[in-house]
Amino acid sequence: MSSADYTYTRKNGGTTLCYGFVEEDSNYELACEDEMLDGMWAEGDGTLVTWRDVCTHLEKEYCSTIEQIIAC
Numbered sequence: 001m002s003s004a005d006y007t008y009t010r011k012n013g014g015t016t017l018c019y020g021f022v023e024e025d026s027n028y029e030l031a032c033e034d035e036m037l038d039g040m041w042a043e044g045d046g047t048l049v050t051w052r053d054v055c056t057h058l059e060k061e062y063c064s065t066i067e068q069i070i071a072c
Contacts, residue, residue: 006051010059010066018051020071027072028054033065 004017014033020026027042041058048054051069058066 006055008051008055008059010055010064012064014065014067016055016059016066016069018055018069018071022049022051022054022071024049028058029070029072030058030062030066031068032063033067034063037063037065 004019005021006018008016008018010016024044024046026044027040028044029040031038041062044054048057054069055066058069
């Protein structure tokens with residue numbers, strides 16, 4: 001995959017690489033440090049408008065070790 005469109009620094013010091021564009025109706029493919037937690041997230045309500053918004057929300061609500069997010 002090409003260079004990330006956004007790189008988020010997690011609270012634990014790790015990084016999350018983000019690819020694609022955040023749109024109101026975006027779904028997200030998630031790859032976590034523990035691959036058992038990999039999956040799709042499609043519960044956005046339109047309030048997450050930047051990659052930082054998405055990363056902060058998912059770090060808090062889903063998994064604190066998301067390695068990669070792809071908007072689809």
